[in-house]
Amino acid sequence: MKSYWGFAIVIFFACKSVQEKIIKPSYIHFKIEKNTLIVSAKNPLSCPTFITFNKGSLDTVIHINPFQEKVILKLQDTLPDTLKVLKKYNPIMKYGSYPFKKYDTSFNYGLPFSKGKRYKIMQGHFGKFSHNSNFSKYAIDFKMNVGQPVCAMRDGVVVAIKEDSNEGGKNKKYYDKANYILIYHKDGTFSQYVHLKQNGAAVEKNDSVKKGQIIGYSGNTGFSTAPHLHFGVFKPTTNGFVSIPYLLDSIPSEKYKKGKYAFNN
Template identity: 40%
Template structure:
């Protein structure tokens, strides 16, 4: 087999507002077939889903649903006959044939602890600028139960629940109101003991106060709020996800300590009560 240089970015949707990328990788090719590989660059399992479009030729062989272990590389997750390519090269337009989804964690074992009460991930009194089912960007199954808190740039962000840091991004300075900026948001993602993950988005440049692999405690400082990614104003996007086999990441309803039984309302200000 010969190895061709191939830059593959699988931009996987986790909500309408946020995305994460699987690692760039390479392909192996024989005279007749191209074998694509993909790698999970998180420290969490990742359930990766390929949904085919009507245009997928029968000759393309692929795995629809695959559980990738932390840092696992899967070789040959898509096999493409060379004779269906428009040119004799290793280039292949994935978006023409597939839609991608992913869920952080293992769908077979995740079970959100509904009795857990989360801390508000900040201390100062801040306004809720978009709540659950917000029509700007919380209109997707992966973000129905998300919260956008209008934090100021430089605010300290705290872990709402204890867990393991499975992914961070902090190298972006870009933001904008177009969805083309969805991959420019900085974030910290923490996995909990029940298999769910909490995502803290729109952090500042170099705004992560933890490292990938760290075990963090409830209330520990984990980041600095900023304005990166798909956003029109500084804020913290906070959401808890579980992985599913059919829909990838699904947001789960949560309650905050001090506000049990109360719906947080858009436009009102909230402060941690401890």
């Protein structure tokens, strides 16, 4: 599972196949009632999620509210071979609401660092090095030394944290080594803060955070050429997170160009 560069971030409990062995995802539950196998999914997070799975010739999508458990399949006259059921239907839980409604395009995000600080932009929108996919095209990278405070850009709730890595470098083998914090916002969007230092999260999963609050500390973990903070804003889709533009400190995010400085006055 890639930590942030691909939409694999949203396939956070994907059913894995290793030499034809299927591992039951922790969010899937089975029970048998009167010759019927009932398959349910429980959302363990404080944000909405949805399940995608194969059913006949069409993919099916079921929305699940925070911490809710919902039945997704009822299979009658079926032997309770649950691993075969997982392999056939491949249920995958993803972040966000389905169907996703319009988000607040007028919201003014705050700069992700403390008042009185300024940082140089290493890479802006559509950067050739790594901001060239649907997941990252509207991301911005700020050159920040290791250990600088990282602030929430918007009120929200923390839904995922990785902070155990102390590895990073220019090789793509370090993709999965990036530490990050993922935050859910009330309009259904998400923001992510990446390359944090080891043990660099100042919040915990399910914490509510306020705009401008220190949530972690910058680092150089993952696929990174130098210490910096990578952040982006996303909308959820059935194909994973899609990067979206935003207002950042009252300026359209596209105006944050490589080589310029951003000041948090």
